[in-house]
Amino acid sequence: MGDHWRSFMKRFHPEGIPWPGTVLYNALSRSEIFLRHYQLVAHDIARYGEAGCILDIGTGPGQLLWAMRKVMPDTRLVGVDISPSMVTRARRNMETYGRDPRIELRVASAEVLPFAGGTFDRVVSTGSLHHWKDPIRALSEAHRVLKADGYALIYDLVRDMPEGVRRDLRTQFGGFRLALLCLHSFEEPFLDAEEMGALGRQTDFEVEGTTFTGAFCCLVLKKAAHSLGGLGHAATDCRGSFCCLRASAGIGSKTEIARMAEKDMNPYRQAKLA
Secondary structure: OOHHHHHHHHHHOOOOOOOOHHHHHHHHHOOHHHHHHHHHHHHHHHOOOOOOEEEEEOOOOOHHHHHHHHHOOOOEEEEEEOOHHHHHHHHHHHHHHOOOOOEEEEEOEOOEOOOOOOOEEEEEEEOOHHHOOOHHHHHHHHHHHEEEEEEEEEEEOOOOOOHHHHHHHHHHHOHHHHHHHHHHHHHOOOOOHHHHHHHHHOOOOEEEEEEEEOOEEEEEEEOOOOOOOOEOOOOOOOOOOOOOEEEOOOOOOHHHHHHHHOHHHOOOOOEEEO
C-alpha cells in the first residue's frame, strides 16, 4: 500500500469506533485469536516488572484490562477510549466479568489525556496506533503521564510481518485466520516496524526497538530518568487527581515547546511557574 493511499485512508478512518461498530468489535474481541493475543500481550507487559498503575490507551471493549488483571492482580488499571460507545461496552464487560474497583474506564483521546504528569508506571496500547490522527502528539502525551524510567509499550499489526511470525501464527491459528489478518492490513492504515520506530524517535522517548508478540509488533519506548521535559514536580496520584503540573522556568525539549504552543487544548498539560 502506497504512502498516499495510506494517508488518504487515515484521513477518513475513524479514530474511535462508533456504534454499531462497537457491537461487532466486541464480538470479535471474544474470538479465540483475539483472546489469545490479549493473553500474550498481558504476559509481555508483565515482563517489564511490577507496576502500581498502568494506563491502556484505546482500551476498546476492555479485554486487555481483564487479561492484565489475571496476570497482575495487584496493579491498578485505567483504560481510556475516545469512543463513548466503546467505553460503555467495556464497562458492561467489566460488570460481566466481576466488578473490580481497581479497574477504571474513561472517555478520553490519546492526544489529550486527562491525567497529571508522572501518574503511571507503564503506558500500553494495543491495536490503536493506526487509528491516531496525530501519533506523535499521542506518544508525547504518553511520555508526559508516564513516570521516569517507565515504559510505553505500543502494540499494533504491521504491514511487514516477518515470515517466521507468519509461520508460527499459521501453525497456531490456521491459514484462514491468518489470511483475515493479512487482508485487514490492506483496508487499515497500518505502519511497518521501521515507521513505528521513526515515530518514537520524534518524541522525547528512548526507542529500545521493536519486538513481536504474536501478530503484534511492539514499539518499546522508555522515559529516561533525566527526560523530564523541563518540568519539575508532578502529581503522581494514579486515581487521576486533576492537579496541574508545577514547572521550572527552563523548558527546552522539543515536545515541551510543542506543548507550550498548544497548552490551551489540555488543562492537565498546563503548567504553573514555580
